[in-house]
Amino acid sequence: MVKHRAARNTTIHLDFTVCNTEDTLAAAIQALQGSRTIFLDCEGEKLGLKGGCLSLISLGMPVPDAEQPRIYIIDALVLTVRTLRPIFAILETPDITKIVFDGRMDHTALFFRKNTKLRMQNVVDLQLAEVKSRARRGEGWMAQRTRLSPYLPANEVKRHVALYEEVHKLAGLEQVVREHQVDVPQEQLTAKANFTHKNWIKRPLSRTYLQYAATDIALIARLRAKFSAEGYLADAGVLAAQSLRYVNMWTHGPQPLLGDVYKLHALLPLGILILDDVTDEAGKYCAGCGRTLAQDCFSASAWKRARGRSCLVCRAIGVRLEWKDAFRRAVGKSR
Incomplete structure (x- = not known):
């Protein structure tokens, strides 16, 4: 099993294991099956879109008394669907909670990969938890309008208040980490913002790409700890039901296409927060x-x-x- 440590000049030092053979994957499966919680993120080219390609399945598991999760970077491009089936079983079991951040394209990519039809169970999407936390943090209509205004004409939102009361602007992982003051060095977020996603299907993947994938898992783990401490995950059953609806959005019909502006946008789709x-x-x-x-x-x-x-x-x-x-x-x- 190949282990990597992030270079010493980075601001978050992460250990992660690359799984690109049946033997290395088997060891990861054994460890992951014993965890009650798993952090999930996927990487790829045009991830989740028709004609796109799933490159990596990144999984993390909490380690008692450790700041960082144990991280496995699984090469979905090299390993066969048959070899990956135990990983799919872990994602489908209701006995393990899967923590994601905007898991829609992750789940769509897994579902459509060579017709696996994978359907995750017991999912908690922290992007939804963030939207729901806004009211608890005292955000009212003015804050909601401010979030919408850079994305939509400010006068339009101001003139048609009733049409935008249930329209929410989504925030990306890095923005949420900043807004909620999660303990992550600023330069690490800057490096992520400047990252180029052109080479996810190139092999061998550079250390920079592996580090990026591992960092996303670390950020999701830290954000989950922050949200748990703030009580934003207290309605676990309700949030899990909403999250399941959210990540399954595009698995009940044709796979989304690049350029589909009505599916690929930065607003929270309607009908997700109902049960x-x-x-x-x-x-x-x-x-x-x-x-x-x-x-x-x-x-x-x-x-x-x-x-x-x-x-x-x-x-x-x-x-x-x-x-x-x-x-x-x-x-x-x-x-």
Whole structure:
């Protein structure tokens, strides 16, 4: 089993094990099967998208009295689906809690990989926990509007308050780590922000790429510890149900395509924070995201429309596209 230590000039010193043979994977499986909690993140080219490629499955497990989790970087490009089936079984068992941060594309990539149809069970998505924590931290409508305004025209959000009350801007892992003051050196986050993702399918992978994958697991582990201490994971059953709905978003239909603006955006999809499924009879189809949603996910006029209706989030994405197009036209005329 090949073990790597991050270079000494980095700010987080991580030990991780690369698993790219059946023997190295077997040792990782034995260790992971004994853990009640696993941190999960995947890396790849166009991860989760049709035509994309899953490169690495990164898994971590808590170690008693240790600051960092034990990390295994599993080479999904080299190892066969048959060899990886015990890993898939670990991800599917309800007996082990899987901690992810925005696990939608991770799960989609695993589900569609050579038709494995993997369905994770017992998942906690910290991105959802972060959105839910905002109200507990005292964020009201003004803070919500501030989060939306760089992504959407500020005047649009201000004029149509009722249409944006349930529209939330998502935050990425590095942003959440900063906002919640997780103990991570600033230069480490800067290095992640400047990272290039062009070579995930190149073999052998450079140490820089392996370090990046290991760092994501370490950040997820630290964020989970912070959220647990703050009480943001207290409603474990509810959050797990919402998380399962979230990571399974794109496994019930065709795999998302690159450029699908109504699926690949920075807003929280509607219908995730509810617990009851919406039937075709009770809901209506959104022409943007292609999902059947409840009446409160649409404006009154969209709900009455016979065809071409968009949910409130897809409506917002449409507004963003028009705004960007208008800006490009204005810039073009000024040249």
